[in-house]
Amino acid sequence: MQFFPQRLRLLFLVATLLILGFLTTSLASYWVSSAEIHQDIVESALPLTGDNIYSEIQKDMLRPVFISAQMAHDTFVRDWILSGEKDPSQIVRYLNEVKTKNGTFTSFLVSDLSRHYYHAGGILKDVKENEARDAWYFRVREMSVPFETNVDPDMANRDKMTIFINYRVEDFQRRFIGAIGVGLTLDTMKDTLQSYERRFGRHIYFVNQHGEVVLTGNKEQHRGSILKQAGLSEIAPQILNQNTIPTQLSYTIDNQLIQANTRFIPELGWYLIVEQNESANIKPLQRILLINLLISAVITILVIVVALFNINRNQRQLEQLATIDRLTQIPNRQAFEIVLRQKLNELARHPRPMSGVLIDVDFFKSINDEFGHLHGDAVLQQIAALLRQSARASDVLARWGGEEFICLLDDCDQDAAMELAERMRVLIAEHNFALPRPHPVTISLGVAQLLPNENAIEFFQRADHLLYEAKAKSRNCVVVASCEA
Numbered sequence: 034m035q036f037f038p039q040r041l042r043l044l045f046l047v048a049t050l051l052i053l054g055f056l057t058t059s060l061a062s063y064w065v066s067s068a069e070i071h072q073d074i075v076e077s078a079l080p081l082t083g084d085n086i087y088s089e090i091q092k093d094m095l096r097p098v099f100i101s102a103q104m105a106h107d108t109f110v111r112d113w114i115l116s117g118e119k120d121p122s123q124i125v126r127y128l129n130e131v132k133t134k135n136g137t138f139t140s141f142l143v144s145d146l147s148r149h150y151y152h153a154g155g156i157l158k159d160v161k162e163n164e165a166r167d168a169w170y171f172r173v174r175e176m177s178v179p180f181e182t183n184v185d186p187d188m189a190n191r192d193k194m195t196i197f198i199n200y201r202v203e204d205f206q207r208r209f210i211g212a213i214g215v216g217l218t219l220d221t222m223k224d225t226l227q228s229y230e231r232r233f234g235r236h237i238y239f240v241n242q243h244g245e246v247v248l249t250g251n252k253e254q255h256r257g258s259i260l261k262q263a264g265l266s267e268i269a270p271q272i273l274n275q276n277t278i279p280t281q282l283s284y285t286i287d288n289q290l291i292q293a294n295t296r297f298i299p300e301l302g303w304y305l306i307v308e309q310n311e312s313a314n315i316k317p318l319q320r321i322l323l324i325n326l327l328i329s330a331v332i333t334i335l336v337i338v339v340a341l342f343n344i345n346r347n348q349r350q351l352e353q354l355a356t357i358d359r360l361t362q363i364p365n366r367q368a369f370e371i372v373l374r375q376k377l378n379e380l381a382r383h384p385r386p387m388s389g390v391l392i393d394v395d396f397f398k399s400i401n402d403e404f405g406h407l408h409g410d411a412v413l414q415q416i417a418a419l420l421r422q423s424a425r426a427s428d429v430l431a432r433w434g435g436e437e438f439i440c441l442l443d444d445c446d447q448d449a450a451m452e453l454a455e456r457m458r459v460l461i462a463e464h465n466f467a468l469p470r471p472h473p474v475t476i477s478l479g480v481a482q483l484l485p486n487e488n489a490i491e492f493f494q495r496a497d498h499l500l501y502e503a504k505a506k507s508r509n510c511v512v513v514a515s516c517e518a
Protein backbone atom coordinates (compact mmCIF):
# COMPACT_ATOMS: atom_id res chain seq x y z
CA MET A 34 0.00 0.00 0.00
CA GLN A 35 2.76 2.35 1.05
CA PHE A 36 5.21 1.24 -1.63
CA PHE A 37 3.47 2.56 -4.74
CA PRO A 38 3.09 6.26 -3.80
CA GLN A 39 6.60 6.22 -2.30
CA ARG A 40 7.98 4.88 -5.58
CA LEU A 41 6.11 7.59 -7.50
CA ARG A 42 7.38 10.23 -5.10
CA LEU A 43 10.95 9.06 -5.68
CA LEU A 44 10.55 9.12 -9.44
CA PHE A 45 8.91 12.54 -9.29
CA LEU A 46 11.82 13.82 -7.19
CA VAL A 47 14.41 12.39 -9.62
CA ALA A 48 12.53 13.85 -12.64
CA THR A 49 12.20 17.27 -10.95
CA LEU A 50 15.90 17.36 -10.05
CA LEU A 51 16.92 16.34 -13.58
CA ILE A 52 14.59 18.87 -15.24
CA LEU A 53 15.72 21.64 -12.86
CA GLY A 54 19.38 20.77 -13.45
CA PHE A 55 19.03 20.64 -17.23
CA LEU A 56 16.89 23.81 -17.33
CA THR A 57 19.30 25.76 -15.14
CA THR A 58 22.40 24.81 -17.13
CA SER A 59 20.73 25.24 -20.56
CA LEU A 60 19.12 28.59 -19.70
CA ALA A 61 22.22 29.88 -17.94
CA SER A 62 24.45 29.08 -20.91
CA TYR A 63 21.85 30.63 -23.28
CA TRP A 64 21.71 33.85 -21.26
CA VAL A 65 25.46 34.08 -20.88
CA SER A 66 26.01 33.47 -24.61
CA SER A 67 23.32 35.95 -25.72
CA ALA A 68 24.72 38.58 -23.32
CA GLU A 69 28.17 37.94 -24.83
CA ILE A 70 26.80 38.31 -28.36
CA HIS A 71 25.07 41.57 -27.41
CA GLN A 72 28.23 42.92 -25.80
CA ASP A 73 30.31 41.82 -28.77
CA ILE A 74 27.99 43.50 -31.31
CA VAL A 75 27.57 46.74 -29.35
CA GLU A 76 31.05 47.18 -27.98
CA SER A 77 33.24 45.59 -30.58
CA ALA A 78 31.86 44.22 -33.88
CA LEU A 79 29.69 47.18 -34.97
CA PRO A 80 31.99 50.05 -33.92
CA LEU A 81 34.90 48.21 -35.51
CA THR A 82 32.98 47.64 -38.74
CA GLY A 83 31.92 51.29 -38.70
CA ASP A 84 35.54 52.39 -38.38
CA ASN A 85 36.69 49.97 -41.07
CA ILE A 86 34.02 51.08 -43.47
CA TYR A 87 34.70 54.71 -42.72
CA SER A 88 38.35 54.26 -43.52
CA GLU A 89 37.43 52.34 -46.68
CA ILE A 90 35.09 55.18 -47.62
CA GLN A 91 37.77 57.70 -46.97
CA LYS A 92 39.99 55.66 -49.25
CA ASP A 93 37.44 55.01 -52.01
CA MET A 94 34.77 57.67 -51.83
CA LEU A 95 36.56 60.66 -50.46
CA ARG A 96 39.12 60.43 -53.20
CA PRO A 97 36.73 62.08 -55.70
CA VAL A 98 36.22 64.90 -53.16
CA PHE A 99 39.96 65.43 -52.93
CA ILE A 100 40.34 65.25 -56.71
CA SER A 101 37.58 67.83 -57.11
CA ALA A 102 39.18 70.05 -54.47
CA GLN A 103 42.48 69.87 -56.33
CA MET A 104 40.73 70.75 -59.60
CA ALA A 105 38.99 73.72 -57.98
CA HIS A 106 42.28 75.06 -56.63
CA ASP A 107 44.26 74.31 -59.79
CA THR A 108 45.77 77.62 -61.02
CA PHE A 109 45.58 76.40 -64.62
CA VAL A 110 41.79 76.02 -64.35
CA ARG A 111 41.31 79.36 -62.69
CA ASP A 112 43.69 81.18 -65.07
CA TRP A 113 42.00 79.55 -68.06
CA ILE A 114 38.55 80.72 -66.94
CA LEU A 115 39.77 84.19 -65.95
CA SER A 116 41.59 84.59 -69.29
CA GLY A 117 38.26 84.18 -71.12
CA GLU A 118 38.07 80.40 -71.85
CA LYS A 119 40.04 81.00 -75.05
CA ASP A 120 40.97 77.49 -76.12
CA PRO A 121 38.26 74.94 -75.03
CA SER A 122 40.46 72.05 -76.21
CA GLN A 123 42.87 72.84 -73.34
CA ILE A 124 40.24 72.39 -70.61
CA VAL A 125 38.73 69.40 -72.42
CA ARG A 126 42.18 67.76 -72.50
CA TYR A 127 42.59 68.63 -68.81
CA LEU A 128 39.19 67.13 -67.88
CA ASN A 129 39.91 64.02 -69.94
CA GLU A 130 43.24 63.57 -68.23
CA VAL A 131 41.65 63.89 -64.75
CA LYS A 132 39.00 61.38 -65.71
CA THR A 133 41.30 58.74 -67.20
CA LYS A 134 44.10 59.18 -64.67
CA ASN A 135 41.81 58.82 -61.67
CA GLY A 136 39.40 56.32 -63.16
CA THR A 137 36.34 58.48 -62.43
CA PHE A 138 33.15 58.11 -64.38
CA THR A 139 32.97 61.71 -65.44
CA SER A 140 34.72 65.08 -64.95
CA PHE A 141 33.21 68.49 -65.62
CA LEU A 142 33.57 72.26 -65.40
CA VAL A 143 30.87 74.92 -65.67
CA SER A 144 32.12 78.44 -66.17
CA ASP A 145 30.05 81.15 -64.56
CA LEU A 146 30.96 83.63 -67.26
CA SER A 147 29.99 81.56 -70.32
CA ARG A 148 27.70 79.03 -68.51
CA HIS A 149 29.32 76.39 -70.76
CA TYR A 150 29.27 72.85 -69.41
CA TYR A 151 32.66 71.31 -70.30
CA HIS A 152 33.36 67.59 -69.91
CA ALA A 153 35.97 65.13 -71.14
CA GLY A 154 34.27 64.94 -74.56
CA GLY A 155 33.93 68.69 -75.23
CA ILE A 156 31.22 71.27 -74.51
CA LEU A 157 28.04 69.47 -73.53
CA LYS A 158 25.65 72.39 -73.26
CA ASP A 159 25.03 75.70 -71.53
CA VAL A 160 23.41 75.65 -68.07
CA LYS A 161 20.23 77.70 -67.76
CA GLU A 162 18.59 79.10 -64.65
CA ASN A 163 15.11 77.98 -65.58
CA GLU A 164 16.24 74.42 -66.43
CA ALA A 165 15.36 71.98 -63.62
CA ARG A 166 18.31 69.76 -64.48
CA ASP A 167 20.66 72.69 -63.98
CA ALA A 168 19.29 73.67 -60.57
CA TRP A 169 22.35 72.09 -58.94
CA TYR A 170 24.65 74.67 -60.53
CA PHE A 171 22.72 77.65 -59.19
CA ARG A 172 22.57 75.99 -55.79
CA VAL A 173 26.36 75.55 -55.78
CA ARG A 174 26.72 79.11 -56.97
CA GLU A 175 24.92 80.39 -53.86
CA MET A 176 26.14 77.99 -51.22
CA SER A 177 28.54 79.01 -48.47
CA VAL A 178 30.34 75.67 -48.13
CA PRO A 179 33.08 74.77 -50.65
CA PHE A 180 31.35 71.71 -52.16
CA GLU A 181 28.33 69.45 -52.16
CA THR A 182 27.66 65.83 -53.12
CA ASN A 183 24.67 65.42 -55.38
CA VAL A 184 23.00 62.37 -56.92
CA ASP A 185 21.65 63.19 -60.40
CA PRO A 186 21.39 61.60 -63.86
CA ASP A 187 24.46 62.38 -65.96
CA MET A 188 23.43 63.82 -69.31
CA ALA A 189 26.93 63.26 -70.68
CA ASN A 190 26.64 59.54 -69.97
CA ARG A 191 23.20 58.52 -71.13
CA ASP A 192 21.58 59.82 -67.94
CA LYS A 193 23.21 57.24 -65.69
CA MET A 194 22.59 57.98 -62.00
CA THR A 195 25.80 59.59 -60.81
CA ILE A 196 27.22 60.99 -57.59
CA PHE A 197 28.68 64.36 -58.45
CA ILE A 198 31.15 66.23 -56.34
CA ASN A 199 30.27 69.84 -57.16
CA TYR A 200 33.16 72.03 -56.04
CA ARG A 201 33.03 75.79 -56.14
CA VAL A 202 35.83 77.41 -58.21
CA GLU A 203 36.80 80.86 -56.92
CA ASP A 204 39.18 83.43 -58.31
CA PHE A 205 42.12 84.77 -56.38
CA GLN A 206 39.84 87.27 -54.63
CA ARG A 207 37.51 84.38 -53.62
CA ARG A 208 34.79 85.35 -56.09
CA PHE A 209 32.75 82.52 -57.62
CA ILE A 210 33.78 81.79 -61.19
CA GLY A 211 32.42 78.29 -61.78
CA ALA A 212 31.80 74.73 -60.56
CA ILE A 213 34.13 71.83 -61.15
CA GLY A 214 34.35 68.20 -60.08
CA VAL A 215 34.10 64.53 -60.90
CA GLY A 216 31.31 61.99 -60.76
CA LEU A 217 31.02 58.31 -59.83
CA THR A 218 28.12 56.20 -61.04
CA LEU A 219 25.84 54.92 -58.33
CA ASP A 220 26.42 51.43 -59.72
CA THR A 221 30.09 51.65 -58.80
CA MET A 222 29.19 52.96 -55.36
CA LYS A 223 26.60 50.26 -54.87
CA ASP A 224 29.12 47.61 -55.85
CA THR A 225 31.48 49.08 -53.29
CA LEU A 226 28.79 48.98 -50.59
CA GLN A 227 27.77 45.48 -51.54
CA SER A 228 31.34 44.29 -51.30
CA TYR A 229 31.47 45.89 -47.83
CA GLU A 230 28.25 44.15 -46.85
CA ARG A 231 29.61 40.82 -48.04
CA ARG A 232 32.95 41.35 -46.38
CA PHE A 233 31.63 42.53 -43.02
CA GLY A 234 28.28 40.71 -42.99
CA ARG A 235 26.34 43.83 -41.95
CA HIS A 236 23.81 46.08 -43.62
CA ILE A 237 25.36 49.37 -44.74
CA TYR A 238 23.62 52.44 -46.15
CA PHE A 239 23.81 56.22 -46.40
CA VAL A 240 21.15 58.81 -45.70
CA ASN A 241 21.32 62.47 -46.60
CA GLN A 242 20.65 65.31 -44.18
CA HIS A 243 16.90 65.14 -44.83
CA GLY A 244 16.83 61.48 -43.79
CA GLU A 245 16.45 60.13 -47.35
CA VAL A 246 18.24 56.84 -48.02
CA VAL A 247 20.58 57.82 -50.86
CA LEU A 248 22.73 54.77 -51.21
CA THR A 249 22.38 51.19 -50.01
CA GLY A 250 24.03 47.92 -50.86
CA ASN A 251 20.68 46.16 -50.58
CA LYS A 252 17.83 48.16 -52.13
CA GLU A 253 15.20 45.87 -50.61
CA GLN A 254 16.19 46.67 -47.06
CA HIS A 255 15.73 50.43 -46.78
CA ARG A 256 14.27 52.98 -49.12
CA GLY A 257 12.66 56.39 -48.79
CA SER A 258 13.04 58.40 -45.65
CA ILE A 259 14.24 56.86 -42.40
CA LEU A 260 11.81 59.28 -40.70
CA LYS A 261 8.95 57.24 -42.13
CA GLN A 262 10.23 53.71 -41.64
CA ALA A 263 8.81 51.50 -38.91
CA GLY A 264 11.21 51.14 -36.00
CA LEU A 265 13.94 53.18 -37.62
CA SER A 266 11.86 56.39 -37.41
CA GLU A 267 12.15 56.24 -33.60
CA ILE A 268 15.91 56.70 -33.70
CA ALA A 269 15.98 58.88 -36.88
CA PRO A 270 16.21 62.20 -34.91
CA GLN A 271 19.18 60.80 -32.98
CA ILE A 272 20.85 59.78 -36.27
CA LEU A 273 20.31 63.12 -38.03
CA ASN A 274 22.23 65.28 -35.55
CA GLN A 275 25.42 65.90 -37.57
CA ASN A 276 27.42 64.01 -34.96
CA THR A 277 30.73 62.92 -36.43
CA ILE A 278 31.44 60.75 -33.36
CA PRO A 279 30.08 57.23 -33.92
CA THR A 280 26.83 56.66 -32.00
CA GLN A 281 25.42 53.28 -30.98
CA LEU A 282 21.61 53.03 -31.29
CA SER A 283 19.07 50.22 -31.47
CA TYR A 284 15.51 49.74 -32.71
CA THR A 285 13.02 46.93 -33.10
CA ILE A 286 11.23 45.89 -36.27
CA ASP A 287 9.16 42.71 -36.77
CA ASN A 288 10.29 41.53 -33.32
CA GLN A 289 13.90 41.74 -34.47
CA LEU A 290 16.34 43.79 -32.41
CA ILE A 291 18.57 45.81 -34.73
CA GLN A 292 21.78 47.44 -33.49
CA ALA A 293 22.88 50.49 -35.50
CA ASN A 294 26.19 52.32 -35.53
CA THR A 295 25.79 55.77 -37.08
CA ARG A 296 28.06 58.70 -37.87
CA PHE A 297 27.99 61.87 -39.95
CA ILE A 298 30.55 62.10 -42.74
CA PRO A 299 30.94 65.84 -43.34
CA GLU A 300 33.03 65.35 -46.50
CA LEU A 301 30.03 63.63 -48.14
CA GLY A 302 27.34 65.46 -46.20
CA TRP A 303 25.77 62.03 -45.60
CA TYR A 304 25.23 59.75 -42.61
CA LEU A 305 26.80 56.33 -42.65
CA ILE A 306 24.66 53.69 -40.93
CA VAL A 307 25.95 50.19 -40.24
CA GLU A 308 23.37 47.76 -38.90
CA GLN A 309 23.44 44.29 -37.44
CA ASN A 310 20.44 42.11 -36.60
CA GLU A 311 21.10 41.00 -33.02
CA SER A 312 18.07 38.69 -32.99
CA ALA A 313 19.37 36.85 -36.07
CA ASN A 314 22.70 36.33 -34.31
CA ILE A 315 20.92 34.97 -31.25
CA LYS A 316 18.71 32.63 -33.33
CA PRO A 317 21.33 29.82 -33.54
CA LEU A 318 21.57 30.01 -29.74
CA GLN A 319 17.80 29.56 -29.50
CA ARG A 320 18.08 26.51 -31.75
CA ILE A 321 20.85 25.12 -29.53
CA LEU A 322 18.73 25.86 -26.44
CA LEU A 323 15.80 24.01 -27.98
CA ILE A 324 17.99 21.03 -28.94
CA ASN A 325 19.48 21.03 -25.41
CA LEU A 326 16.02 21.05 -23.86
CA LEU A 327 14.87 18.24 -26.17
CA ILE A 328 17.95 16.16 -25.31
CA SER A 329 17.31 16.90 -21.61
CA ALA A 330 13.69 15.78 -21.96
CA VAL A 331 14.75 12.57 -23.73
CA ILE A 332 17.41 11.86 -21.05
CA THR A 333 14.90 12.57 -18.26
CA ILE A 334 12.34 10.22 -19.86
CA LEU A 335 15.01 7.53 -20.38
CA VAL A 336 16.17 7.83 -16.76
CA ILE A 337 12.57 7.60 -15.53
CA VAL A 338 11.83 4.59 -17.77
CA VAL A 339 15.03 2.77 -16.70
CA ALA A 340 14.39 3.62 -13.03
CA LEU A 341 10.76 2.50 -13.29
CA PHE A 342 11.81 -0.72 -15.01
CA ASN A 343 14.39 -1.47 -12.30
CA ILE A 344 12.07 -0.59 -9.46
CA ASN A 345 9.34 -2.84 -10.93
CA ARG A 346 11.81 -5.69 -11.45
CA ASN A 347 13.13 -5.34 -7.89
CA GLN A 348 9.60 -5.20 -6.59
CA ARG A 349 8.71 -8.36 -8.50
CA GLN A 350 11.82 -10.08 -7.11
CA LEU A 351 10.95 -8.93 -3.58
CA GLU A 352 7.41 -10.14 -3.99
CA GLN A 353 8.69 -13.46 -5.28
CA LEU A 354 11.16 -13.76 -2.43
CA ALA A 355 8.34 -13.10 0.00
CA THR A 356 6.01 -15.75 -1.47
CA ILE A 357 8.22 -18.52 -2.92
CA ASP A 358 10.08 -21.03 -0.77
CA ARG A 359 13.75 -20.78 -1.65
CA LEU A 360 14.58 -24.44 -1.23
CA THR A 361 11.71 -26.08 -3.08
CA GLN A 362 10.69 -23.18 -5.37
CA ILE A 363 7.00 -23.70 -4.56
CA PRO A 364 4.82 -21.15 -2.67
CA ASN A 365 5.44 -20.84 1.07
CA ARG A 366 2.88 -20.93 3.85
CA GLN A 367 2.17 -17.13 3.71
CA ALA A 368 1.44 -17.28 -0.01
CA PHE A 369 -0.71 -20.36 0.51
CA GLU A 370 -2.80 -18.64 3.20
CA ILE A 371 -3.47 -15.68 0.88
CA VAL A 372 -4.61 -18.03 -1.90
CA LEU A 373 -6.73 -20.00 0.54
CA ARG A 374 -8.51 -16.84 1.70
CA GLN A 375 -9.26 -15.94 -1.93
CA LYS A 376 -10.51 -19.48 -2.63
CA LEU A 377 -12.78 -19.43 0.41
CA ASN A 378 -14.29 -16.12 -0.72
CA GLU A 379 -14.84 -17.49 -4.23
CA LEU A 380 -16.40 -20.62 -2.78
CA ALA A 381 -18.88 -18.57 -0.79
CA ARG A 382 -20.04 -16.96 -4.04
CA HIS A 383 -19.86 -20.08 -6.24
CA PRO A 384 -20.20 -23.18 -4.04
CA ARG A 385 -18.24 -26.25 -5.25
CA PRO A 386 -16.30 -29.03 -3.53
CA MET A 387 -12.78 -28.24 -2.30
CA SER A 388 -10.36 -30.61 -0.63
CA GLY A 389 -7.02 -30.38 1.07
CA VAL A 390 -4.15 -32.88 1.35
CA LEU A 391 -1.64 -32.45 4.18
CA ILE A 392 1.63 -34.30 3.46
CA ASP A 393 4.51 -35.13 5.85
CA VAL A 394 7.77 -36.93 5.04
CA ASP A 395 8.21 -40.05 7.19
CA PHE A 396 11.24 -40.19 9.46
CA PHE A 397 12.83 -37.29 7.71
CA LYS A 398 15.04 -36.60 10.69
CA SER A 399 16.76 -39.95 10.11
CA ILE A 400 17.60 -38.91 6.51
CA ASN A 401 19.21 -35.74 7.81
CA ASP A 402 21.01 -37.61 10.51
CA GLU A 403 22.31 -40.33 8.22
CA PHE A 404 23.21 -38.41 5.09
CA GLY A 405 23.50 -34.82 6.29
CA HIS A 406 21.34 -31.72 5.69
CA LEU A 407 22.38 -31.26 2.06
CA HIS A 408 21.01 -34.64 1.15
CA GLY A 409 17.92 -33.87 3.25
CA ASP A 410 17.45 -30.65 1.26
CA ALA A 411 17.81 -32.54 -2.02
CA VAL A 412 15.14 -35.02 -0.91
CA LEU A 413 12.76 -32.16 -0.02
CA GLN A 414 13.37 -30.54 -3.44
CA GLN A 415 12.66 -33.81 -5.27
CA ILE A 416 9.52 -34.48 -3.21
CA ALA A 417 8.23 -30.95 -4.00
CA ALA A 418 8.89 -31.51 -7.71
CA LEU A 419 7.18 -34.93 -7.71
CA LEU A 420 4.14 -33.61 -5.84
CA ARG A 421 3.91 -30.66 -8.26
CA GLN A 422 4.00 -33.10 -11.20
CA SER A 423 1.19 -35.24 -9.88
CA ALA A 424 -1.13 -32.32 -8.98
CA ARG A 425 -3.23 -30.40 -11.57
CA ALA A 426 -2.13 -26.98 -12.69
CA SER A 427 -5.10 -25.46 -10.85
CA ASP A 428 -4.16 -27.20 -7.57
CA VAL A 429 -2.16 -25.10 -5.14
CA LEU A 430 0.86 -26.92 -3.73
CA ALA A 431 2.84 -25.19 -0.95
CA ARG A 432 5.50 -25.94 1.61
CA TRP A 433 3.61 -25.93 4.90
CA GLY A 434 6.60 -26.28 7.23
CA GLY A 435 9.99 -28.10 7.51
CA GLU A 436 9.15 -31.45 5.84
CA GLU A 437 5.41 -30.79 5.53
CA PHE A 438 3.55 -29.89 2.33
CA ILE A 439 -0.05 -28.99 1.62
CA CYS A 440 -2.09 -29.28 -1.56
CA LEU A 441 -5.40 -27.44 -2.04
CA LEU A 442 -7.61 -29.06 -4.66
CA ASP A 443 -10.22 -26.70 -6.08
CA ASP A 444 -13.42 -28.20 -7.53
CA CYS A 445 -12.42 -31.63 -6.16
CA ASP A 446 -14.38 -33.87 -3.79
CA GLN A 447 -12.89 -36.14 -1.13
CA ASP A 448 -12.81 -39.26 -3.32
CA ALA A 449 -10.93 -37.59 -6.12
CA ALA A 450 -8.61 -36.01 -3.54
CA MET A 451 -7.93 -39.42 -2.04
CA GLU A 452 -7.09 -40.85 -5.47
CA LEU A 453 -4.61 -38.04 -6.01
CA ALA A 454 -3.12 -38.51 -2.54
CA GLU A 455 -2.64 -42.22 -3.19
CA ARG A 456 -0.92 -41.46 -6.52
CA MET A 457 1.37 -39.07 -4.70
CA ARG A 458 2.21 -41.60 -2.02
CA VAL A 459 3.06 -44.32 -4.59
CA LEU A 460 5.11 -41.89 -6.70
CA ILE A 461 7.29 -40.91 -3.73
CA ALA A 462 7.62 -44.43 -2.39
CA GLU A 463 8.79 -45.72 -5.77
CA HIS A 464 11.08 -42.83 -6.61
CA ASN A 465 14.85 -43.26 -6.51
CA PHE A 466 16.16 -40.30 -4.49
CA ALA A 467 19.78 -41.16 -5.32
CA LEU A 468 20.91 -41.16 -1.70
CA PRO A 469 24.46 -42.45 -0.99
CA ARG A 470 22.97 -45.68 0.40
CA PRO A 471 19.56 -47.24 -0.23
CA HIS A 472 17.10 -45.66 2.18
CA PRO A 473 13.30 -45.63 2.04
CA VAL A 474 11.64 -42.24 1.50
CA THR A 475 7.88 -42.25 2.08
CA ILE A 476 5.16 -39.80 2.92
CA SER A 477 2.01 -39.88 5.06
CA LEU A 478 -1.07 -37.97 3.89
CA GLY A 479 -4.26 -36.68 5.52
CA VAL A 480 -7.15 -35.91 3.13
CA ALA A 481 -10.24 -33.84 4.00
CA GLN A 482 -12.99 -32.08 2.05
CA LEU A 483 -14.02 -28.63 3.24
CA LEU A 484 -17.31 -28.88 5.09
CA PRO A 485 -20.08 -26.28 4.72
CA ASN A 486 -19.63 -23.43 7.25
CA GLU A 487 -16.15 -24.73 8.18
CA ASN A 488 -13.49 -22.06 8.55
CA ALA A 489 -9.85 -22.40 7.50
CA ILE A 490 -8.52 -23.12 11.01
CA GLU A 491 -11.06 -25.89 11.62
CA PHE A 492 -10.36 -27.34 8.18
CA PHE A 493 -6.60 -27.54 8.77
CA GLN A 494 -6.98 -28.86 12.27
CA ARG A 495 -9.03 -31.66 10.80
CA ALA A 496 -6.50 -32.39 8.05
CA ASP A 497 -3.69 -32.27 10.61
CA HIS A 498 -5.54 -34.73 12.78
CA LEU A 499 -5.95 -37.13 9.83
CA LEU A 500 -2.24 -36.85 9.06
CA TYR A 501 -1.47 -37.63 12.68
CA GLU A 502 -3.69 -40.69 12.31
CA ALA A 503 -1.74 -41.80 9.21
CA LYS A 504 1.52 -41.39 11.13
CA ALA A 505 0.14 -43.33 14.04
CA LYS A 506 -1.24 -46.04 11.79
CA SER A 507 1.73 -47.18 9.77
CA ARG A 508 3.14 -44.16 7.94
CA ASN A 509 3.44 -44.37 4.09
CA CYS A 510 -0.37 -44.29 3.91
CA VAL A 511 -3.35 -42.01 3.21
CA VAL A 512 -6.03 -41.32 5.81
CA VAL A 513 -9.30 -39.79 4.70
CA ALA A 514 -11.93 -38.14 6.87
CA SER A 515 -14.85 -40.44 7.54
CA CYS A 516 -18.07 -39.52 5.70
CA GLU A 517 -19.87 -38.83 8.96
CA ALA A 518 -17.32 -36.27 10.08
Ligand SMILES: Nc1nc2c(ncn2[C@@H]2O[C@H](COP(=O)(O)OP(=O)(O)OP(=O)(O)O)[C@@H](O)[C@H]2O)c(=O)[nH]1
Pocket residue numbers: 360393394395396397398399401405406407408409410413434435436504
Ligand atom coordinates in the same frame (compact mmCIF):
# COMPACT_ATOMS: atom_id res chain seq x y z
N1 LIG B 1 17.52 -30.88 5.48
C1 LIG B 1 16.48 -30.20 5.98
N2 LIG B 1 15.90 -30.59 7.09
C2 LIG B 1 14.82 -29.95 7.58
C3 LIG B 1 14.32 -28.82 6.92
N3 LIG B 1 13.24 -28.36 7.63
C4 LIG B 1 13.08 -29.21 8.71
N4 LIG B 1 14.04 -30.16 8.67
C5 LIG B 1 14.25 -31.25 9.58
O1 LIG B 1 13.21 -32.18 9.44
C6 LIG B 1 13.17 -32.95 10.61
C7 LIG B 1 11.76 -33.25 10.98
O2 LIG B 1 11.81 -34.16 12.02
P1 LIG B 1 10.56 -34.61 12.88
O3 LIG B 1 9.62 -33.40 13.04
O4 LIG B 1 11.03 -35.19 14.13
O5 LIG B 1 9.82 -35.65 12.02
P2 LIG B 1 10.31 -36.94 11.26
O6 LIG B 1 11.71 -37.23 11.55
O7 LIG B 1 10.00 -36.70 9.79
O8 LIG B 1 9.41 -38.03 11.80
P3 LIG B 1 7.87 -38.16 11.52
O9 LIG B 1 7.34 -36.90 11.00
O10 LIG B 1 7.30 -38.51 12.84
O11 LIG B 1 7.76 -39.24 10.49
C8 LIG B 1 13.90 -32.12 11.67
O12 LIG B 1 15.12 -32.81 12.02
C9 LIG B 1 14.20 -30.81 11.01
O13 LIG B 1 15.44 -30.26 11.43
C10 LIG B 1 14.97 -28.39 5.74
O14 LIG B 1 14.61 -27.39 5.10
N5 LIG B 1 16.03 -29.13 5.32
